[in-house]
Structure formats: C-alpha cells, structure tokens
Amino acid sequence: MATVNRRIQAGVRRGECFEIEVDGERILAYEGETIAAALLAAGKRLSRKTTKRKEPRGIYCGIGMCFECRMIVDGKPNTRVCQTLATPNCKIQTQYIDLQGRV
Amino acid sequence: MNKTAEVVVIGGGIIGCSIAYYLAKKGVRVVVIEKRDGLCFGASGANQGGCPVQLFESPILELVKESLKLYKDLPEEIGYDVEYQNTWSLLCSVDEEQYPDIEKHAQNLRRGGVNAHLIEGNKIRELEPGLGKDVIVGIEEQESGLVNPFKVTHGFAYAARKLGTEFFLSTEVKKIEINKGNITSVVTDRGKIKTIFVVNAAGAWSPEIGKMVGLTIPVRPRRGQVIVTEPVPLNKRWRYINDADYLTTAFHAEAAEKSKDPRMKLGVAGSYTQENSGNWAIGSSRDFAGYNNQITMQTVKYLAKRVIKFMPKLKDVNCIRMFAGLRPFCYVDGLPILSKVDNPSGFVIATGHAGEGVTLAPITGKLISELLTENRTSMPIDAFAFSRFKNIN
Amino acid sequence: MKIREIELAIIGAGPAGICAAIEAAKSNVPVTVIDENLRPGGQIYRRLTDAFAVTDENKLGKDYVQGTKLITELEHYSSKIELIENAPVWGIFTDKEIAFLHEDKSEGLKARKLILAEGAYDRPMPFPGWTLPGVFAAGGALRMVKIERVLPGERLLLAGTGPLQLVLATQLMQAGAEVISVLDATSSTGVWKYLPRFWGQWGLLKDGVHYLWKLRRGKIPYLMSHAIVEARGEQEVKEAVYARVDKDGKPIPGTEKTVEVDAICIGYGLIPSTRLSRLCGCEHKYEPCLGAWVPCYNENMETSLPGVFVAGDGAGIAGALVAVEEGRLAAIEACQQLGYITQEEAQHRSLPIFRKLKGLRRFESALNEIFSIRRGLFTRITDDTIVCRCEEITAGEIRRTIADVIANGTIDICEIKRLTRAGMGNCQGRMCESTIAEMISIETKRPVVEMGWLTPRPPVKPLPLGILAAEDTWSLESSPSGKRIDWGQ
Numbered sequence: 001m002a003t004v005n006r007r008i009q010a011g012v013r014r015g016e017c018f019e020i021e022v023d024g025e026r027i028l029a030y031e032g033e034t035i036a037a038a039l040l041a042a043g044k045r046l047s048r049k050t051t052k053r054k055e056p057r058g059i060y061c062g063i064g065m066c067f068e069c070r071m072i073v074d075g076k077p078n079t080r081v082c083q084t085l086a087t088p089n090c091k092i093q094t095q096y097i098d099l100q101g102r103v
Numbered sequence: 104m105n106k107t108a109e110v111v112v113i114g115g116g117i118i119g120c121s122i123a124y125y126l127a128k129k130g131v132r133v134v135v136i137e138k139r140d141g142l143c144f145g146a147s148g149a150n151q152g153g154c155p156v157q158l159f160e161s162p163i164l165e166l167v168k169e170s171l172k173l174y175k176d177l178p179e180e181i182g183y184d185v186e187y188q189n190t191w192s193l194l195c196s197v198d199e200e201q202y203p204d205i206e207k208h209a210q211n212l213r214r215g216g217v218n219a220h221l222i223e224g225n226k227i228r229e230l231e232p233g234l235g236k237d238v239i240v241g242i243e244e245q246e247s248g249l250v251n252p253f254k255v256t257h258g259f260a261y262a263a264r265k266l267g268t269e270f271f272l273s274t275e276v277k278k279i280e281i282n283k284g285n286i287t288s289v290v291t292d293r294g295k296i297k298t299i300f301v302v303n304a305a306g307a308w309s310p311e312i313g314k315m316v317g318l319t320i321p322v323r324p325r326r327g328q329v330i331v332t333e334p335v336p337l338n339k340r341w342r343y344i345n346d347a348d349y350l351t352t353a354f355h356a357e358a359a360e361k362s363k364d365p366r367m368k369l370g371v372a373g374s375y376t377q378e379n380s381g382n383w384a385i386g387s388s389r390d391f392a393g394y395n396n397q398i399t400m401q402t403v404k405y406l407a408k409r410v411i412k413f414m415p416k417l418k419d420v421n422c423i424r425m426f427a428g429l430r431p432f433c434y435v436d437g438l439p440i441l442s443k444v445d446n447p448s449g450f451v452i453a454t455g456h457a458g459e460g461v462t463l464a465p466i467t468g469k470l471i472s473e474l475l476t477e478n479r480t481s482m483p484i485d486a487f488a489f490s491r492f493k494n495i496n
Numbered sequence: 497m498k499i500r501e502i503e504l505a506i507i508g509a510g511p512a513g514i515c516a517a518i519e520a521a522k523s524n525v526p527v528t529v530i531d532e533n534l535r536p537g538g539q540i541y542r543r544l545t546d547a548f549a550v551t552d553e554n555k556l557g558k559d560y561v562q563g564t565k566l567i568t569e570l571e572h573y574s575s576k577i578e579l580i581e582n583a584p585v586w587g588i589f590t591d592k593e594i595a596f597l598h599e600d601k602s603e604g605l606k607a608r609k610l611i612l613a614e615g616a617y618d619r620p621m622p623f624p625g626w627t628l629p630g631v632f633a634a635g636g637a638l639r640m641v642k643i644e645r646v647l648p649g650e651r652l653l654l655a656g657t658g659p660l661q662l663v664l665a666t667q668l669m670q671a672g673a674e675v676i677s678v679l680d681a682t683s684s685t686g687v688w689k690y691l692p693r694f695w696g697q698w699g700l701l702k703d704g705v706h707y708l709w710k711l712r713r714g715k716i717p718y719l720m721s722h723a724i725v726e727a728r729g730e731q732e733v734k735e736a737v738y739a740r741v742d743k744d745g746k747p748i749p750g751t752e753k754t755v756e757v758d759a760i761c762i763g764y765g766l767i768p769s770t771r772l773s774r775l776c777g778c779e780h781k782y783e784p785c786l787g788a789w790v791p792c793y794n795e796n797m798e799t800s801l802p803g804v805f806v807a808g809d810g811a812g813i814a815g816a817l818v819a820v821e822e823g824r825l826a827a828i829e830a831c832q833q834l835g836y837i838t839q840e841e842a843q844h845r846s847l848p849i850f851r852k853l854k855g856l857r858r859f860e861s862a863l864n865e866i867f868s869i870r871r872g873l874f875t876r877i878t879d880d881t882i883v884c885r886c887e888e889i890t891a892g893e894i895r896r897t898i899a900d901v902i903a904n905g906t907i908d909i910c911e912i913k914r915l916t917r918a919g920m921g922n923c924q925g926r927m928c929e930s931t932i933a934e935m936i937s938i939e940t941k942r943p944v945v946e947m948g949w950l951t952p953r954p955p956v957k958p959l960p961l962g963i964l965a966a967e968d969t970w971s972l973e974s975s976p977s978g979k980r981i982d983w984g985q
Contacts, residue, residue, distance in 0.1 A: 008672070016872040045630050058732065067922035330964075401974050
C-alpha cells in the first residue's frame with residue numbers, strides 16, 4: 001500500500017475508510033471523497049495517456065470542465081474522476097486507449 | 104471596390120470554391136463573393152463529409168463515380184490534403200420487410216457498375232461486433248469515401264487563389280445588373296464587379312439570387328440535424344453505415360411524411376460516419392423549417408434512438424455536440440440544378456445538392472467550368488437542366 | 497411526456513443562484529434551482545461532503561465560514577425552494593425550456609423567468625509543459641485543499657495573476673505544504689492609480705492585506721512581474737522555470753530561474769462561463785480587461801432576452817460579494833415581472849442593493865484591470881505547445897492555419913476550429929477558445945473582439961446517447977435550441 005498520504009487533517013474528521021484499487025495497487029479512500037482526491041492523496045497524478053501523441057495527462061481543472069482526468073473506472077472508460085465518488089473496492093485504471101481500441 | 108471579372112461566383116461553399124478552382128484552372132479570371140465572414144458557413148460546414156456511392160441511383164450515380172475519381176487525385180493536384188479516404192461502407196436494414204428492397208438495391212448498384220454485394224446479419228456481426236442483433240441484412244461496397252469538407256473547400260480556395268482567383272468575404276450581393284438580356288455587373292455592398300457571367304452557387308440562398316435576375320429557382324432549405332459523439336475506438340470494417348430507411352426519407356419524402364412512425368415523419372434515418380479521430384457523426388434527418396438552422400429536441404432524440412438500434416454499444420457513449428445544416432433542396436424533383444438559363448444570358452445555376460453536395464463538389468466544378476468555357480460538358484447533364492421546370496417562370 | 501412548467505428557474509447554486517432563490521422565496525415565488533454539483537455553494541462556498549464532520553470551520557478558510565451563513569439561510573427556506581442537485585443542464589430550447597440530466601434521465605422544465613448563474617472557471621494560459629500531470633488550475637487546486645482536504649503536492653510553485661493565488665497560497669501553507677513562491681505577472685507600478693476605486697471597500701482591502709501578511713509570516717516570496725515559462729518532467733512535473741517579465745508580460749531573456757517542484761498551480765483569473773447564455777441567444781459584449789465575452793444586461797440584470805437574467809461570475813468576474821447582490825437584484829426583478837410583488841416594493845428592495853453594488857463593482861473592476869492578462873504572456877507559447885488539450889493541437893498547427901485562412905480575406909475563430917479540430921473535443925473549446933482568439937488577434941493585428949466566438953451548441957455538458965434516446969426523455973414538438981437564427985435572412 002502507498003505510504004504517501006497528503007490528506008489535510010485540520011478542521012475535519014473523516015468517516016469510513018476503505019480500499020480502492022488503482023492499476024493493481026491498493027490505496028486508501030474515505031467515504032465522500034472523489035476518486036481524484038484519493039489519487040492525489042496517494043501522490044498519484046497520472047490519469048491517462050493521450051490518443052494521438054501518447055502524452056501523460058492528469059487532473060487539471062478539478063471542476064469537471066477540462067476532461068483531462070478521465071480514467072477507466074470499473075471498466076467504464078472516459079470517467080472523469082474529479083466528478084466521481086470513490087466506492088469500496090472500485091477498480092481504477094490509467095487510461096491508455098489508442099484509436100484501434102487497444103488498451 | 105470596382106473590378107472586372109470574367110466570372111463572378113456567388114457563394115463561398117464547397118460548390119462555389121470548386122467551380123472557382125476548375126474555372127481558374129482553365130485560365131478564367133474569377134471573383135468569388137461570400138456574404139459570411141468565411142468559407143463553409145452553409146451546408147458545406149454542416150454535414151458529415153460522406154461520399155456515399157451506395158445511396159444513389161441514376162442520374163446521380165454516374166456523376167458520383169466521376170466525382171470520386173477526381174477526389175482521389177485531388178490532393179496531389181491542388182497541393183492540399185483534403186483527407187479523402189476510401190472506406191468500406193454498409194447500407195443495412197433492421198426491418199425484415201425491407202429484405203427484398205435491399206436485394207433490389209444491390210442489383211441496381213451492380214447494374215450501375217458498383218461492386219456491391221449482400222451480406223447477411225450474422226456475417227455482419229462477425230465482421231463488425233459493434234453492429235447489433237437487429238441488423239438483418241446489408242449491402243457493402245468499398246467505393247464510397249469520407250472526406251473533410253472544410254479542407255476540400257479551403258483546398259479549392261487555396262488552389263484557386265494561386266491561379267489568380269479573388270475572394271471577397273463578408274460581402275453581400277445586392278443587385279445583378281442586366282442590359283438587354285445580358286448580365287453587365289454584380290453590385291455588392293462593397294462595390295461593383297463588371298462581368299458577363301454569374302454562377303449562382305449560393306446553396307439554400309440561391310432563390311434570393313435567382314430573384315435578382317427575375318427567376319424562380321425551386322429550391323428550399325431542407326434542414327438536417329447531426330449528433331457528434333466523443334471519440335471511441337475505430338470500427339473494424341465499416342466506418343460509413345447507412346440505414347435502409349435513408350432511401351425512403353431522402354428520395355421518397357412523401358411516403359415518409361405519410362408514415363405513422365413519428366421518426367419517419369421527421370425524416371430521421373440513420374447515416375453514421377466515423378471520423379479518423381474516432382468521433383461518430385450521427386445523422387440524418389430532413390425537415391422544412393425555413394432558414395432555422397438550430398437543432399430540435401425531437402429530432403435529436405430520434406437520431407439517438409435510431410443509432411442505438413444499429414449500434415447498441417453507443418448507448419453509453421456521450422454526445423458532445425449537435426448541429427444542423429440547411430441543404431438546398433429542389434422541391435420539384437430533388438435533383439441538383441446544373442444549368443445555364445435562357446434569360447438572362449450568362450447566368451449559370453449550380454445548386455440543389457441536397458445530400459450529395461460534398462460528393463459532387465469536384466464534378467460540379469469541372470462540369471460548370473466546361474459549360475462556361477466550352478458550352479458543352481464531358482458528361483450529360485440534361486437531367487439537371489433548369490428548363491425542366493416548365494411551369495415555374 | 498409533457499414538460500413541467502414552473503415560474504422561476506435558476507441555473508447554478510453558487511452565491512448568485514442561492515441568493516436569487518432566497519430572495520424569490522421571500523416573495524413566495526415558487527422557484528427551482530438546478531445545479532450540476534452534488535452540493536450547493538458553487539465553487540467558492542461549496543460544502544464539504546456530509547461524510548466529513550467539520551470540527552473547526554475556521555481551518556477551512558474565511559470563505560467557508562461565509563458560505564455556511566448563506567447555506568443556512570438557504571436551508572431555512574428549503575420548503576419554498578426546489579433544489580435539484582447533480583443535474584447538469586445540457587440544453588436550452590427557445591430560451592426558457594431547459595433540458596437537464598438527472599438520475600440517469602433527461603428531464604425538462606419550462607420556466608416563465610430564468611436566471612442564469614453559471615459562474616466562472618480558471619482561464620487556461622498555455623506555456624510549454626502545462627499539460628503535465630501535477631500542473632493544476634489554481635481553482636482546482638483550491639477546491640482540492642478546501643473541499644476534499646487533500647494537498648495536490650508538497651512542494652508547489654504558484655504562478656499567474658490576481659488575488660485568488662493569495663488565498664490558495666495561504667491555504668496550502670496552513671495545510672503544511674511548502675510553497676516555494678507566488679509569482680504574479682502583473683507589474684506593481686501604476687497600481688496606485690486604482691487606489692481611489694478601493695475607497696469604501698474596507699472589508700475587501702482588509703482581506704487582501706490579511707492574505708499578504710500571512711504570506712509574509714510564512715516567508716513565502718510574492719514576486720510581482722514574474723511568470724512561469726516552462727514546466728518540465730517526464731511523466732509528471734518535476735521542475736519549473738520562471739523569469740522576470742516586462743510590463744507587457746513578456747519574459748525577459750536571461751532572468752530564468754529553475755526550481756524543483758512536484759506541483760504547479762496556475763491562476764490567471766477567471767473566465768465567465770457563458771455557454772448557456774450564448775446558447776439562449778443573449779447578446780454578449782467583449783470585455784477586454786477580462787479577455788472574455790460577457791452577457792449584456794441592464795441595471796436589473798436582465799439580458800437582451802426578456803425574462804432571462806444573469807447574475808454572478810457568469811455575468812462578468814466580480815467575486816462572491818457582487819454575485820450575491822446581483823442574484824438578489826435579478827430575483828427581485830423576476831418576481832416583479834411575474835406579478836408577485838409590486839413595482840414599488842421591487843424598487844424599495846433594489847435601492848440599497850444598487851448602492852452596495854456601486855462601490856463593490858468599482859473595486860472589482862479595478863482588480864480586473866490591474867490583473868488583466870498582458871499580451872506578452874502569449875509569447876511563451878512555442879509552436880510545440882499544446883493549445884487544444886482535448887484534440888492535442890499545437891500552437892504551430894494553429895498558427896499555420898491562421899496564415900492559410902487569412903489569405904482568403906477575413907478570419908473567424910470558427911474557421912480555425914473547423915480546420916484544425918481545436919475546440920471540437922470533449923470540453924468543446926472551454927480550454928482553448930480564449931487562447932485561440934488571442935493568437936488570431938496577435939497574428940492579424942486585429943482586436944480580439946473581431947474574432948468572434950465558437951458557436952455554442954447543445955449539449956453543453958456530455959449527454960449519453962442512451963439517455964437522450966430513452967422513451968421518457970422529455971422532448972418538445974420540434975422546438976429549436978435557444979439561439980436565435982444567426983442568418984440575417
């Protein structure tokens with residue numbers, strides 16, 4: 001499990017804690033957190049590689065406008081993780097899909 | 104502005120720019136006038152870029168085949184990539200009762216010299232898992248194409264400019280001056296152009312130009328709506344898929360309108376093109392709403408319903424954009440108008456492409472340039488003559 | 497399925513939307529607020545998830561405390577206000593018929609009066625490397641820190657213009673992150689000219705001083721006339737290069753410094769979100785110091801479309817305090833037009849608001865002018881810099897296409913979009929439109945206002961085909977989408 005934990009403790013008390021899976025690795029998430037928050041808390045920033053130039057992208061605008069944070073969540077590609085809540089044992093994968101559909 | 108030109112082309116769409124190029128190629132000094140702030144602001148900029156051989160019959164089919172030949176060599180000829188590509192295309196049906204019609208259409212295509220063959224539903228799904236279980240039978244051929252209409256238009260403009268054509272954008276034609284039955288000049292809101300030849304390539308707005316010379320051009324805007332999706336992996340075999348109902352809604356509008364099915368009433372029949380980037384453009388529809396080029400809720404709902412019948416997996420894909428365009432539809436017989444007129448002399452009409460404008464752009468340019476410079480065309484265009492509208496003027 | 501008809505619809509539950517709703521509720525006008533987020537508050541006053549227990553509001557920042565007051569008032573009127581959350585509006589048809597997504601269905605509402613309170617978003621300002629993971633928009637980073645309570649990085653550089661950066665820096669510092677520096681491309685010379693416009697806004701000035709003082713105490717350098725010029729890294733950002741800039745924002749060669757970072761936050765101010773106001777067909781005007789199009793409105797916040805109002809940052813960037821007042825104004829006028837209150841009462845309630853707004857707007861417009869985007873910042877964009885993030889279009893491709901199109905005689909931003917595909921991606925131009933307009937203006941030496949804008953089309957938010965196709969999707973009998981026909985016929 002990742003040892004990085006960038007959660008800010010001051011001012012809040014979090015609720016239930018559970019595990020989610022990111023590219024095969026188990027990390028922590030808390031009830032009410034978006035997947036983006038859980039990823040950033042674990043120091044993970046890469047969300048996808050672009051289709052044409054295969055460049056790395058990550059969370060950028062944080063408010064669902066830029067579509068950079070798209071990942072494959074429970075098999076569903078193009079899911080904006082800044083808009084999606086983490087759920088226990090959800091499977092998240094960095095999105096590398098080229099035009100031929102190859103992952 | 105105070106100029107002289109050998110030919111004035113009114114309309115900066117794909118047809119106008121093509122005509123300008125083919126004329127310029129023959130050494131003609133052309134001026135193109137366009138009322139909007141750029142090219143492709145009409146139907147040329149609101150279509151799916153499809154060049155479907157499989158949807159046409161005579162007399163259009165002959166023109167289509169010639170036009171696609173021109174498209175193949177166009178990039179090298181004009182030095183501009185128009186992104187034309189041949190693609191396997193499928194015309195298919197989700198209605199058992201249409202089976203005989205599909206067979207007949209395949210025969211017609213073959214008679215027209217197209218290498219089209221029938222494929223059964225199971226084989227279709229084997230070749231393309233994305234197509235749903237409702238697809239019963241289809242016709243495929245590899246002669247259709249997909250092209251980037253913006254690049255085609257700008258490419259023609261670029262090549263025409265290199266050969267001396269002048270473009271006047273944001274310029275509106277106000278009057279066409281005639282003396283003793285001959286055109287003498289075109290008056291715009293930015294000045295006058297002396298000329299004896301005018302080509303009316305104003306698409307859905309061609310009737311307005313026709314009125315300026317006392318002609319009733321039987322064209323009316325026929326709106327078509329399109330939904331665009333986010334990119335998805337490219338189809339394995341067919342990136343151009345048409346619904347058999349297209350043949351009804353496009354070419355037998357009266358039958359479609361009489362139908363009890365609300366979808367048919369809106370003229371919605373599938374026409375699906377997948378761009379290189381992976382986005383699906385989902386058409387097609389037909390309705391008459393004047394010059395209103397906005398999308399309507401009902402039509403887009405039926406467009407979405409219909410595509411899911413053909414490609415069920417698309418139901419989870421996001422639509423990111425919708426648009427509508429106005430085809431210049433000839434309400435007498437639905438065929439283009441490519442023709443000189445008796446009066447005034449020097450007035451040429453090149454419009455009425457309501458579903459085949461992108462496909463026929465190269466051949467239209469070539470034929471009109473021949474009509475103007477040699478007074479004869481390399482292919483028969485009697486079916487598209489203005490004189491066929493006997494009781495209109 | 498017949499569309500539900502309502503008296504007043506408000507799109508957006510940020511400060512403007514909430515105050516508009518409260519004002520309407522006070523007048524007993526049935527009001528529906530539609531908001532795309534899970535909880536109200538917009539960006540600035542968003543509530544934390546219910547799953548987190550707030551133990552000390554003050555640790556969450558001044559804005560959070562302010563927001564709590566507003567949300568409490570909203571809850572007080574909850575029996576009179578219908579709040580539809582998690583409901584992105586995807587289209588508006590014939591100016592007051594609203595299509596939105598809710599619980600996996602596409603629903604519709606027909607309103608007699610409509611208030612658009614769409615808010616704003618971070619202005620995208622490209623520079624080499626800005627697409628690397630670890631480079632965040634300041635607003636997004638602030639949201640992470642305030643609402644999700646997560647640090648986007650441990651060693652951060654902040655770069656941009658304007659006061660939002662100060663808020664972010666303070667929050668990051670208090671949360672234990674190392675903020676290397678806050679860069680502001682603005683030059684401090686000439687700011688004194690604006691001081692008279694700050695007169696009377698002691699609360700706002702105090703806030704500004706408070707943030708600057710906090711940075712001082714935390715020993716975080718606040719460098720004016722500095723801008724980031726490059727973000728470097730392979731899979732994520734590892735280094736930032738910044739330089740001094742001249743008064744036009746152009747980086748001065750030879751002044752570059754490189755620092756190791758694990759995150760960069762870019763904050764060049766906000767752009768009003770005008771997708772819906774454009775879609776309706778409201779008239780807009782170009783605001784040069786914002787570098788953005790804003791809807792036109794009268795003193796009662798009514799747009800060029802009768803019965804359609806705008807309020808808040810979606811009408812022009814002026815912050816939360818202006819947003820709440822504009823929301824109130826818009827609602828009062830709407831209530832009066834609906835016949836629930838008399839003209840006299842409307843005037844009586846609006847008068848103090850007008851007075852309040854005068855000073856506030858003067859202050860905010862001064863800020864906008866001081867921190868306006870300098871042209872020189874666009875010289876950072878090399879040909880290889882990505883401008884359209886969605887479609888991966890570089891500045892070089894766009895510049896080549898601009899040159900090609902200008903040769904035809906005129907140029908419009910739509911043509912650049914169609915030929916390069918920039919603006920055709922998922923975000924439908926939100927991240928690249930302002931940059932492309934500036935680039936065309938720079939290449940053609942014509943003012944940005946002449947470049948036009950990208951024609952908005954529905955859906956304004958992504959809409960799954962299956963939901964659009966569903967039997968119970970509300971659909972109108974052939975009603976066109978809101979925008980007026982753009983052909984002079």
